[in-house]
Amino acid sequence: MTAQPDQRITISVDAMGGDKGPATVISGMAKSAEKNPELGYILHGPEDELREMIARRRGGQMLLDRISFRDARDVVTMEDKPSHVVRHGKGTSMWSTLESVRLGEAHGAVSCGNTGALMALSMMRLRKLPGVTRPAIAILWPSRNPQGFNVMLDVGADVRADATDLLQFALMGASYARNGLDLPRPRIGLLNVGTEEHKGRSELKKAHEMIESFADRANFEFVGFVEGGDIPGNRTDVIITDGFTGNVAIKTGEGTASLIGDLLREAFRYSPLSRIASVLALTSLKRLQKRIDPRRVNGGVFLGLNGTVVKSHGGADDTGVSAAIKLAFQLAKSDFSEKLAARVASTVELAQDEVHFASATQEKQEGS
């Protein structure tokens, strides 16, 4: 579904399944709606309860005017196995949320629910793009880049990725960086345990070759192997890895940042002098906090599907939900989904041409 200029962008929102309940999701929707007059919603969950909840809010009527409802009684919990949800999840708000994207009623979907279930349902209902074997989840990570963030994928769609998957991640990540971070020729790095070409697992060496050979045609710069320290660094704009490594890396980074934050607060509580210092330092610290606040870049984007799905952090507050909605809006507005599909399709063709060319050349040589 392509967004027309002057047309309202509609985001399909799952009210349920987040750790903080539907009231937080609604607050996030209200925040985004206030800032953005182009935004409309389809909201999925127990309609009567949700309507009542919104009507009770200040300015609730205005928000209600921008929402269509789809009544869904069931909820996918964090404990539900993806395979179970795929078989029995038809009555859930998550299923219904994706259905609005599938039917073309909405330009993108946002859910705070169970990541595994959301990915499994998205693959089944929206289907993978032609040419994509394994979809991936991409996130933005605070970095030393001029744009302030790196793209990283996969951070948890699948625990495996072979060399071809990693190449597709590179193509999708480059496309995301062009549309999401406005980088015409993004730098792509492949995550490994060292930057020397002989290091790491064999599939990484193969992926290195494949990504390198596609760099010019797909209009990105391949910087080769990068290390964990480059995720918050400035050597690359996009970090390519499998979903197991990516997931561990971002959770380690988040945990480390949170530990430092707590220790910083503790340090400033230590003595009367440090308490005075903390008051004076407040604006500096707030500025820092804003710069690295994970809520501001909340939202993992599912890449490789027919449609845009943004997974918000399960524990997101209203600021986080609002950031995820904003991301879905931006991607819809830039026709990202269509551009990505075109990019992947053209690369699949290029790759096939190459194979045909190679075999044709070989046949010719064998024939001569």
Added chain:
Amino acid sequence: MTAQPDQRITISVDAMGGDKGPATVISGMAKSAEKNPELGYILHGPEDELREMIARRRGGQMLLDRISFRDARDVVTMEDKPSHVVRHGKGTSMWSTLESVRLGEAHGAVSCGNTGALMALSMMRLRKLPGVTRPAIAILWPSRNPQGFNVMLDVGADVRADATDLLQFALMGASYARNGLDLPRPRIGLLNVGTEEHKGRSELKKAHEMIESFADRANFEFVGFVEGGDIPGNRTDVIITDGFTGNVAIKTGEGTASLIGDLLREAFRYSPLSRIASVLALTSLKRLQKRIDPRRVNGGVFLGLNGTVVKSHGGADDTGVSAAIKLAFQLAKSDFSEKLAARVASTVELAQDEVHFASATQEKQEGS
């Protein structure tokens, strides 16, 4: 080599191969020697140059009195491939450093050099402990634990680990936590992308079962799967993972901490008021810095070998080198190497008994 009470502990030190050169290594040695009268050294590298370098220092003669020299003219560089060093590295200071441990002249070794080469040489010269398939590198990581640190292994000895390797890492990690962190019954966690038992790769599910079944006999508490966020957390004392994931995780954590540190400094430089605040906050920030300073816990310990080898960070300054020497000293003092060998051996026996018992029972049943 077991340390006797009242006996000086001798650490074998590689003067070469670090990013900052031998002068930094010597400064680190001097720092440790000043604080610790029980410490003696064997120093490996170009003897005449090293002697001259030390003699020129203030108090250099006193340091010289505590050092035996082994002249070694060649250096392992960061670019050298491990396989090359194993074949052609006999004249290097790194080889010589390990030789002192192998010959029983020293209680442990410290090197700032090429990690891959140091591990390959250690495996070849010191040999693996009976029952160990894959040695591992263990580090300490700042955490919310009462002891302030978690143990994590493997962080880069090998990019692979199967279920049996992960079990051995658990046994070795538990032993290290007992001797290095003084925890009688450490908590062990297996790193995964979620805490639910159905998540993750198949070798992790198998390792989960194996580690669980050994917990009581090997005197640790198994907390099951943990996530990246638990590395700086308080759910576990020891984190078990393969060397690829572990290496990416620690480098991501280091990179994130360093980014926050830089942004913090930047935030405090922003305005005159924030500059005043930073002066007042100085002691608080210094306290924090000391708490999470990676130099204070510098040193990856190679576990699973006949002898203690501590790998210092290649870019370590004198504080870092001194911390690595202190760690090697502590482990030598506690006869860690012997305890670990005994622990691994007894577990191998236990496992073999179990297999014998199982097959004996089966035979009996089949015979009846």
